[in-house]
Amino acid sequence: MTTIIAFILMFGLLVFVHEFGHFIFAKRAGMLVREFAIGFGPKVFSLKNDETLYTIRLLPLGGYVRVAGEDPEIIDLKAGQxxxxxxxxxxxxxxxxxxxxxxxxxxxxxxxxxxxxxxxxxxxxxxxxxxxxxxxxxxxxxxxxxxxxxxxxAPYDRQFASKSVPKRAMQLFAGPMMNFILTIIIFAILGFVQGIPTDNASIGSVQEDSPAAEAGFEAGDEIVEIEGTSISTWEEFQVIVQDSPEQELSMMVNRNNERIELNVIPRSLERQDQVVGQIGVQIELEKSIVKAIPYSIEQTYTWAKLIVVNLGKLVTGQFSIDMLSGPVGIYDATDQVVKTGFLNFMTWTAALSVNLGIINLLPLPALDGGRLIFVGLEAVRGKPIDPQKEGIVHFIGFALLMLLMIVVTWNDIQRLFL
Incomplete structure (x- = not known):
């Protein structure tokens, strides 16, 4: 039950923030927003307020903001009627x-x-x-x-097509942008609550029964030298330890302004088909509102870069479609993350938020990125693409995306029962 509640709240938050970006910028541009929907399929809940129908729908596959003029109008009056x-x-x-x-x-x-x-x-x-x-x-x-x-x-001046290219582009980009902003906010909160890594190689905690504990390391020790090589950052310390499984390392640490030499043998750990060394220590963290903001931006950039690199590998064939996850796979991963604590769940939510933003910016029909391509082509050509032709492209793109979602979901279900 905990996982179900966590998944619903997480999914609702990510989709709501994304669609709210589209919604608020459509409103600011003077567009008529017909519907603000969370989910697809049959309506579970609906509320009409002013011009907009707010709905929650059955299938948790995303959401949408229906703006007048983006699709053909619902009712067409004809002569003789x-x-x-x-x-x-x-x-x-x-x-x-x-x-x-x-x-x-x-x-x-x-x-x-x-x-x-x-x-x-x-x-x-x-x-x-x-x-x-x-x-x-x-x-x-x-x-x-x-x-x-x-x-x-919807009079023409309330329709999507009547607005300037910058306003339409901003309305389309606003959804992914809000996901990036949400990610930054979550990482900023996490940075302040649990602390952010210090600039130097200082140990925050030592695991019990670990090689570091046996060697005499203590929380607060600052590693300044390994095998005669000066160390100034945690990354430098990590690289040497991970590259030295089962090899004795001589380390010089600063403890209460006193230098102490300690010898430790990193324990072997298999990670992503390779063996790395680990001594069982965690970096020292500090709580700072001032540092939490740049830290959150840095973390958002790091996750975004990782996602883009993996998407590139998918395109080049280094990753197969079997490695993709849909709602079922995300639910299963959420179940595993929830068991590790609330802070890890928040990190997972932030990672999914930036992932949602990047995926929606891909230049594929029916996605925000695909619609932005058409707006960009209009800016270059000086006139819009035929709306009917654009609609057909987006319809085909949406159908293919739904097909991909079915394939990915089927793979997720198979993995769960294998």
């Missing part, structure tokens, strides 16, 4: 009844001849059984009513 109209106090159309007109006895029924809900906001038509054409002005926030479900119209 009979519709009902309701009016507000300014005598403008406030509701357009598409079907089930009998449920709206006060609606004014007309036969449509021409509709412009993008620019002029007018509906031209004929009274039933009359030849005189009538032009109706439509309110900017009028609603379509289809199967008793209301959907707000």
């Amino acid at each position: 009979h519709i009902g109209l309701e009016f507000n106090n300014e005598n403008k159309v406030s509701k357009i009844i598409v079907n089930n007109k009998s449920k709206h006895p006060n609606a004014h029924v007309i036969e449509v001849e021409r509709v412009d809900l993008d620019h002029q906001l007018t509906i031209e038509g004929y009274e039933i059984d009359e030849d005189e054409k009538v032009v109706f002005q439509v309110d900017r926030k009028a609603n379509f009513v289809m199967d008793e479900t209301e959907t707000q119209i």
Whole structure:
């Protein structure tokens, strides 16, 4: 149960932060946001507030922000169609009844001849059984009513395509950006709570029954020399120890302003198909708000670089698709991490957040990176790509991504039961 709760909270946080980035920048640009969704598939929960429908959906495969104009509009009125109209106090159309007109006895029924809900906001038509054409002005926030479900119209200036290239690019980039910001915040909190590594090779703790404990190392010792070689950083100390399994090393340490020589034999440890040395010590940590921020940025960059390198290996064939993990694999990994403590769970959440940001920036159709490519092409060409062609590309890309998700999830399930 603990893992389930942790996974739901983690997944919800990562997706919410990502989609909130898209949502807030769409709002700032004046776009009409139709829906803010966590998950895909059937609705589990929904709430309509102002212009936006907020939903939680069944399948935990991501989320989306549906902005007017990104996809073809839901309802298209055609010449000859009979519709009902309701009016507000300014005598403008406030509701357009598409079907089930009998449920709206006060609606004014007309036969449509021409509709412009993008620019002029007018509906031209004929009274039933009359030849005189009538032009109706439509309110900017009028609603379509289809199967008793209301959907707000989107004048062109509220649509995605009406905004400048920089505003559209920022709206698309905002999701991954918020994931990077979340990662920085989590690492900053971790850096302050558990401390950040010191600049020198100082020991923070010594494990019991370890080679270091047997050799007489103590917390607070600063390693300054190994086999006559000066040591100034923890990385230098680590490299020598890891490269010397089962080899005796002479180390000089500073302890209370006194130099002491200690001899230790690193224990062999198998790691990633190679044998490394380990003596059982951890670096000294210090708590500092000032240092926590640059530390968090450095950690975010380190994780991002690792993810990008591994993606490169996937492209070049050094990694196979079998090594990818979907929701099932992430859940299983989360289960293992939760058992090691809350701080490790927070680190795992930060790593997944930066991973989500980078994956979404890949130049693949249906992802934020793919949409940014089309916005960039428009900036270069000076005119947009045909929306229908772009829509087809994104649809195919989304279908392929869903297929990949199914394959990856199937591999995850097989690994769990092997």
